[in-house]
Amino acid sequence: MTLLDISDYTLDLPDGTRLLDGVSLTVAVGETVGLVGESGSGKSLTARSVLGMQPRGATTGGSVRLDGREVLGAPAGDLLAVRRSSAGMVFQDPRAGINPMRTIGDHLTETLRLVDGRSKSDAEARAVELLRAVRLPRPEDHLRQYPHELSGGMLQRVMIAGALTSSPRLLICDEPTTALDVTTQAEIISVLGEQRATRGMGMLFITHDLNLAASICDRVYVMNAGRVEEEGDARRVFRNPQAAYTRRLVAATPTIASIGPLGPVVIGEATDAASAPRSVVELPRAVDAEAPMLDVRSIAKTYHLHGKPPVRAVVDASIEIPLGSALAVVGESGSGKSTLARMIVGLESADTGEILVDGVVRTAMPRRRAERLAHSRSVQMVFQDPYLSLDPRISAGRAIEDTLRLHSTLTSRDARTRVLDLLEQVGLGERHATAVPRTLSGGQRQRVAIARALAVEPDVLVMDEATSALDVSVQAQVLDLVAGIRRERGLTVLFISHDLAVVRRVCEQTVVMRSGEIVERGATATLLERPRHPYTRLLLDSVPRPDWDLDALAAIDRTEGVPA
Amino acid sequence: MTAGRRVAGKLGALLLTLFLASLLVFFSRFLVPGDPVSFLLRGRKPTPEAIAQVTAQYGLDLPPWQQYLQWLGGVLVGDFGRSLQYRQDVTTVIGERLPVTLGLVLMAGAMIAIVGLTAGIIAALKRGRVLDRSVLVFLTMLGAIPSFVGSIVLIAVFAVQLGWFPSFGSGEGFLDTLYHLVLPSIALAVVFVVLVGKVTRSSMVDQLGREHVEVATSRGLKRGTVIRRHVLRNAIGPILTVSGLLVAGLLVASSIVEAAFGLAGIGSLLVQSVDRLDFPVVQAIVLFVVFAFVVVNAIIDILEPWIDPRSAAGAGAR
Structure with missing residues (x-):
């Protein structure tokens, strides 16, 4: 039975920017569906739309039906009902997502008391039950604690418990493990899987990590620039991607498993980097094995x-x-x-x-x-x-030039030439020299930072x-x-x-x-x-991969007692 | 660190601040030109004996540090010496006028809180829209009106033209006093509303963009509940800090308003006493202002762990 049915969903900002362009996806009861994409692909926006949390002033088209009810354009009261009973959401960063000034108990019981009208003791009993379900060690004590007293992994369990207070039919997880360590990620994933199974929920799992999606999802949708590029069985998409974008994404995703040469991978808009001169020069100094650098x-x-x-x-x-x-x-x-x-x-x-x-x-x-x-x-x-x-406020060229001038007595002209030289080395060009960081993408900025570090x-x-x-x-x-x-x-x-x-x-x-x-x-x-050390082994086992065995991992975790 | 130790630490810092302030307040009079004795004996042609007698009577013949110790000893038991102009105990002189100033400052404070918070909350909730900008422009405009101009305008409109409020004096009895203080309080509050309004707005806008607000929304809480329990609650810290800093400004600005409305408060008394070199009164009032400021801010400091539990855990916790 279809739980969530998004069809031909479009979303435009008031200034005419189209953020989502004909997105269609379904989640059935008991199914785990991955929504994979890079930042700006529209995956989080799609997920928030299910709860009616679109950006202010956005215009929408198509339909988003949850449990048979249309969410798009629904009156405020219906949206509250959707959020209170049909769908729950787990957010990326539990440190930011749980009010730091209120207790864990308040976070968990707030909706139970204010929305369901339960008594304080009743709500707390339910909260303790949920905290136990997400395997937190001391549920009664945690109720009195503040978020800063708990680790990131524990807090994410609290967030999951919080999303479960409404017994949702659909659980939306927006990068729930991205802010966590890899061993903690494995624990959280296993808690999520367990809860999904025991409650028979549908799960929409958003992630940028193809390995993770392939290891826990039944089906995945790959999104790019507001469109669904590819959909299908999770492992099939990972092993045998059809769409050109997915192929590039899979190629760019580092894995610990495959052993290949450290060759350059050209993907996406990498063309300017790839076309940069790659003349091989001699090492500046002879490698001296005696004295380490x-x-x-x-x-x-x-x-x-x-x-x-x-x-x-x-x-x-x-x-x-x-x-x-x-x-x-x-x-x-x-x-x-x-x-x-x-x-x-x-x-x-x-x-x-x-x-x-x-x-x-x-x-x-x-x-x-x-x-x-x-x-x-x-x-x-x-x-x-x-x-x-x-x-x-400082342009890329100036940032590099300042470093050069600080460390040498180059003339302005020589410094500029050197700046362009450095920018070229990191695959940028003259037009980037005058650009302020705001106008550069994340990758371009990191290239500038590298050029600046290399300048001296x-x-x-x-x-x-x-x-x-x-x-x-x-x-x-x-x-x-x-x-x-x-x-x-x-x-x-x-x-x-x-x-x-x-x-x-x-x-x-x-x-x-x-x-x-x-x-x-x-x-x-x-x-x-x-790996020889058990901790290295735990780290390696915690890295998600398509043939991931979470139960075995949980067993290692407990028997060898390697705490995070 | 336990709450008890923290409070003790704050109290220690408070006493130290007050001690340093007392030094500054007392010795600053030796920097000011003018001799209190010639004021006391003004208009007469005193004999050297008379001068010596008056000097000794007020303890002005002792070295400064002994004068300070005498003064401090008195201050600690509530004796601020005798006013030179009124020939009365300073405590009596100030005691008569303090209720008016306190009433004025409290009423103005309430107005600032109500109007500033309301304006700030409205602006934050309508951020980026016309209402937000209008509120900000209006607040800034109010903030640019000096108290004495505001006082004159208020008197001209509400006291003279419309006749709704009295323009002079502080009235008799509690209700009448309140009634007399309405216009002065408005004149005093006007300048400070902008500070509270702007801090409320920016602090709330900061919280509105936080993920925990989105989480609360996603759980089906009503918007009002989210604003109250997650936005406003978390925005309180900066608002309280600024409010604490306003105390000194309010007390000082009250002197202008008191003068404009003919109120016999400590503000107008301060101006008058400075004018007449009535050092004991000036010292007492300045010390009181410092005391009020330091105590209010210490209370806000002590309250901080209850406002933001993370601060109790020290700077390391974020």
């Missing part, structure tokens, strides 16, 4: 927070990267990988240990201007979010989750770009990431961090194929 010797960092037990962020970590090589540091949030990067870049001071870059000691945090300049000439960092790391020709480039905020196709472009620059210039790279699949594409060597300690290290391919 970056040599970090048992550094440690402990944070002493006021009134709290000290946090050992990094414990006795040692890494070495030979010239021209790339090392990945992999770990979940709180593993200390970013602290490690920040100490190397000189944004934090190490408590003990030593950091050598190209044989020069760079342990101390630079204080004076000359020290800062010297440090930043040797190590440069590309940050996670190019929307935040570029000054919104650093000995070591640190990339801290530099592709995590990007769409898969853009991520693929940026990864190719880094691979290309490494080939051409023999750049030494420290690549911080939570994503094992991405790491496989970029780095020869990988270390795995957990709670500040390096638990395993080795060649990336070996480490991914034959």
Whole structure:
């Protein structure tokens, strides 16, 4: 029986922009349907439309029927009824999605008390029951807690429990695990699957992650630019994509399973990057295996927070990267990988240990201007979010030129030439030099950030989750770009990431961090194929793939007791 | 950190602030030109003996730090010395006038809260629309009217032309006092409404865009409930902070309004006492204003964990 039936649904903004163009999809009772696409594809908009939450002033066409009732153009009272009984929604970021100023209990019982008119004790009993259903350890205690007292994974369970308070027939999940660590993601997915099965709900699962969609959905719809590009059996679409867009998307999606050459993947609007000159030049210096370019010797960092037990962020970590090589540091949030990067870049001071870059000691945090300049000439960092790391009022060219002028005495003309040179290296052109970040896409911004980091020709480039905020196709472009620059210039790279699949594409060597300690290290391919440490194995097993066995994973999780 | 320790810490900071303020208030008089003794003996040709006697009588012959300690000792038991112009205890002089100013400030505060919050909420809910812009323009316009101009306009229209309200004095008895304070309160409130209105608007607009508001909406709560429980509730913090900062401004601005409406409050008393070098009164009033400001803001600080539970967990929690 069809639960949700969207047919030929269009949505236009007041200014005439068409955001959704003839979207049709169905979800049957008990079915899990994936809605896959990159940012701006309209997948979240489609999902919100089911609950009548369109942008203000938008005009709609076609039909969205939930449980036989038309949602489009329904009066406000009917929309409230839809939200109160027919469909529930789980949002992406539980930190943002649960009111930080109210207790967990208030979040859960609010609709029960205010909408269903239940008594406080009755509502709390129901809330406890739901918290137990999503496998939270101490339901009664959690009711009195505030969101900041719970971890992201626990909060997402609260969000799921909150969506279930209305016993919905359809559960819409909008990227419910994107903000979470990979092991936590596996847990949340298994909770969602269990609830869907026991309650016989239909589930509309929105994600940008094709691997995830293929591993948990019955059918998927692939969306791009407001249209459905392809639909069909989830695994079939993943293994044998028909539409050109889906093929590109599958190709760009990094996997830990397939072993292939680190070749460039050309997808989407990557043409400008692909056509950029790729002349192979000799490595600037002979590879010297004796002295590593970056040599970090048992550094440690402990944070002493006021009134709290000290946090050992990094414990006795040692890494070495030979010239021209790339090392990945992999770990979940709180593993200390970013602290490690920040100490190397000189944004934090190490408590003990030593950091050598190209044989020069760079342990101390630079204080004076000359020290800062010297440090930043040797190590440069590309940050996670190019929307935040570029000054919104400074054009791309100026941003790079400023860096050049700070570190050298180039004339204006030479500096400009060099800027264009750098922009070309990252696959951008003269027209991008005058563009302010606002007018650039996420991928273009990250290219500018990389060009800026390369401008001073650093000995070591640190990339801290530099592709995590990007769409898969853009991520693929940026990864190719880094691979290309490494080939051409023999750049030494420290690549911080939570994503094992991405790491496989970029780095020869990988270390795995957990709670500040390096638990395993080795060649990336070996480490991914034959992990020795149980934590590495758990990480690998938690990465979604089409033949994913969640029950087995849950078993590992419990028997080996590897907490997040 | 426990709530008790936090409150104790705040109280300690409050006492320190008051102590520093007392130093500033007391010693600033030595920077001001003019000699209190010549004011006391104005119009006469005093003999040196008379000068010495008056100087000793008011303790002005002691070194400044001893004068300070004497003064502070008195202040701690509620004795602010004698007013030079009224030849009465400062406490008596201020005590007669304080209720008028407090009434004025409280009534103006209530008006600011009601009008500012309402305007801010309306503007936030209609953000980007004509009503939002009109409210903002109107508030900004009000904020640009100085209190003395506002007072004159109000007197001219509502007291003289329409005759609805009295234009002078503070009246007899409670209700009559309230009635007399209506126009002065409006004149005082007008300038400050814009601050509260704008903070309310921006704080609410910030919350309206948050995902937890969308989540609440998706769960089938009525819009009014969502606004009340999730938008307004979370927007309170900045509004309270700004309101606390307004206290000093209100007390100071009241002097202008009191003068315009012929009210015998501490604001007009302050102006008059400065004019006549009546240092004990000036010191007492300034200390009172500082005290009121610091205490109100300390209370708001202490309330913070109840307003935003994250602040109790320290800066580390987001």
